[in-house]
Amino acid sequence: MDLRALGHSPEEFERELLSNLYYQRGTTIESASRRDVYEALAVTVRDRLAARRARTAAAHYQANPRWVYYLSAEYMLGRQLWQNLLYTGTEDLARSVRADFDEIAELDVEPGLGNGGLGRLAACLLDSLATLDVPAVGYGIRYDLGIFRQTFVDGAQVELPDDWAFEGNPWEFRAPDDREVVGFYGTVFPTDGPTRRRRWEPAETVLGEPSHMLVPGYGTATVNIVRLWRARAARGSFDLTRFARGEYADAVQEVVRSENISKVLYPDDSTESGRELRLKQQYFLVSCSLRDIIRRFRLRNSDWGVFADKTTIQLNDTHPVLAIPELIRILVDEYELDWDRAWDITRRTFGYTCHTLLPEALETWPVAMLGRLLPRHLEIIYAINEDFLRELEQRYPGDADRVRHMSLIQEEPERRIRMAHLAVVGAHAVNGVAELHSRLLAETTLRDFAELWPAKFHNVTNGITPRRFLRIANPSLSDLITEALGSESWLTDLEQLKGLEPFADDPGFRERWRQIKRHNKTRLGTDPDALTDVIIKRFHEYKRQMLKLLHVITMYQRIRDGVTQPPRTVVFSGKAAPGYWAAKEVIRLINAVAGVVNADPLVAPYLTVLFPPDYNVTLAELIIPAADLSEQISLAGKEASGTGNMKLTLNGALTIGTLDGANIEIRDRVGAENFFLFGLDAAQAAELQHGNYQPRGYYERDAELHGAIDAIATGAFSRGDTGAFAGLLATLLGRDDYLTLADYRSYVDTQDLVNKAWLDPDEWSRMSVLNTARSGFFSADRTVTEYCQRIWHTDPVSVP
Ligand code: 26V
Helix, strand or coil, X not given: CCHHHCCCCHXXXXXXXXXXXXXXXXXXCCCCCHHHHHHXXXXXXXXXXXHHHHHHXXXXXXXXXXXXXXXXXXXXXXXXXXHHHHHHCCHHHHHCCCCCHHHHHCCCCCCEECCCHHHHHHHHHHHHHHHCCCCXXXXXXXXXXXXXXXXXXXXXXXXXXXXXXXXXXXXXXXXXXXXXXXEECXXXXXXXXXXXCEEEECCEEEXXXXXXXXXXXXXXXXXXXXXXXXXXXXXXXXXXXXXXXXXXXXXXXXXXXXXXXXXXXXXXXXXXXXXXXXXXXXHHHHHHHHHHHHHHHHHHCCCHHHHHHXXXXXXXXXXXXCHHHHHHHHHXXXXXXXXXXXXXXXXXXXXXXXXXXXXXXXXXXXXXXXXXXXXXXXXXXXXXXXXXXXXXXXXXXXXXXXXXXXXXXECCCCCEEEHHHHXXXXXXXXXXXXXXXXXXXXXXXXXXXXXXXXXXXXXXXXXXXXXXXXXXXXHHHHHHHHHHHCCCHHHHCHHHHHHHHHXXXXXXXXXXXXXHHXXXXXXXXXXXXXXXXXXXXXXXXXXXXXXXXXXXXXXXXXXXXXXXXXXEEEEEEXXXXXXXXXXXXXXXXXXXXXXXXXXXXXXXXXXXXXXXXXXXXXXXXXXXXXXXXXXXXXXXXXXXXXXXXXXXXXXXXXXEECCCCCHHHXXXXXXXXXXXXXXXXXXXXXXXXXXXXXXXXXHHHCHHHHHHHHHHHXXXXXCCCCCCCHHHHHHHHHCCCCCHHHHHHHHHHHHXXXXXXXXXXXXXXXXXXXXXXXXXXXXXXXXXXXXXXXXXXXXXXXXX
16 A cells, blocks of 8 residues: 555545444444544544655655764653644644534543653754754653642642553554563673673563654654653563452562553652662663664664764753763673773763753662662662773872762762763763753853853753644734744744734734634633733742742732732642652642632632643643743752743743842843843842742842741631641741742742733733744743754654
């Protein structure tokens, strides 16, 4: 069959759908359940992409290009149905299939295989890689349970398992032929080869079984894949003898032990439990993916001399950094290359992206644990370190302090491997994710390395895909933009949004712009007349949801005191790590405040507080288009980049924010006059933190702040229970690590400017249009283009 012949006419689409219904679900359109129709529709749409996928694979094989491999422990792909309908141009056809199409589409489940920004960035980059025709594969783990589902019980977060694939996943292709074997534990033996060659005999093996989802480009025939590994026990692991004895749990012990490796995404960055399992996950991802990469390399190449020319591997944070010793191990121990040659290949192959500045977020692994689980890798890491420290001693003779700081191994209080250092030493390029972040990385967290290898350090400011976050999430605004610009080509060339600038001064256009915001608020279920003020992100103290809440309480108290304001709906949404007490207390307090505020008829006309649970990509797609005000209020110097800030700007929200992460670049581009800036900058924040910061002083000197905190302390939001939030308040008044109280006054005063601006709808809409018009830079297409030019040195391959 000529796959290109797969038709696009309405008749053919309908015929294929009916055929899929009939042969795969055994039913007809009249009697099919919604799930039947959903599954058949998904397969019909998927088949069109599969045809493009086959052409892509053929073109890539033919070209034998330089590949980009993106290694990431997390992907937040979002729902697939809407995306794939858009990318195959079958949206209208699908709609006409049955009257209950909207309900059918609701059956599409989002795979939540990530925690937050890092995982969503990975998905946005894959979208842009495909759209730009870059030959790329994303590698990850197919967790059975993704990020937990969040519910509230008495206002407190309760986590439920996210059994996302319970009903199956129609978007996934299994590839059992490409299964890999992964070893753990065991013994390392000497060899009669060169001094650094060893033979590792693992004591335990697990199978990695891949499946992939299609990653179509927009407006191109390229369809890349994201390949996800699932752990399986080896054949015959079921213990029939024990089963026969009635020892049912023991009979499956081996199976469970193996399959636990891909059982659950770790939602928690703050507890010790399960750490070995997490290390196993990391090695599992790395081992399977590298073997797959090498297998693919050898399909077209035989000379290791060209491996690094044909392969570039990007490490998404430190989670996949074991790929560095693993590649050396494979080259030296298995393919019998010299150490120096293997090291050279390895270094030329890897790039490393760092996504944080917080020292507590930099991964380290106990030497004892790593040595037990991966004895050969520990040896390799020590050998890398030996060479590295020798290089340092030559470069900085006698500077033992520097050498100790830079070592891959931390000595105190216990020996641990510093994964970020391993990444920096083993990669040819290191990048931060926004200008400020990259600068601070080079000046603080990784200063010694940036001094040693200045040319290694880069900035690549994050970006987002306008396909999902504007075209799919906000179809009304997309239509208006297309109408104004005269074509849809802005979707793959986002700087074209600049063409909207003249419309900012057109009253008729502004009126339509406003109507679309109102429509999106109605779709969200909020008051279309109210200023919709959103703070949607993971809960963390550094992101300062507490600052927003203090402002909410201040608004409430002012309204109670007879000082009214333009109507506002404040939307909080986001999850806290299950073990992160302070973040969970803030969630509980927000819900408590919301309960009181929303029940007060005096306040109702001016203020509503919403906290939809279970924030995910799907919910983001609903909230973002409705937002008027984007809250980006992290303590300056803490948020590496942020990407929600970009999505909201793109959708015409104005930002109230600090000089942190990509906020700075957003403000530079949209113009300071169209951005509500407040608070300390990174230098001032660092100075205050290192000085004698006294949060209580701010509380004592500021009557409104005093009033807000006292309201919490005296039980105004806990039915008189004064102890309900005592712990949280003690932290706030005692340490306030993220300077919430120091930034309160500046924040509240700036919010007063927001209110003033809102009272002039024409002026607000003008600023809103300009925010969208000037956000083209934040397309992930630009981000990927920069990676290609500066780090990966890859070229596109066009697919006929
Ligand atoms: C991890 C941890 C673990 C220990 C407790 C504190 C803490 C704080 C943050 C993190 C997250 C580290 C990785 C991460 O998700 N970074 C996010 O990456 C996004 C994409 O580059 C970026 O936009 C966000 O600013 C950054 O927080």
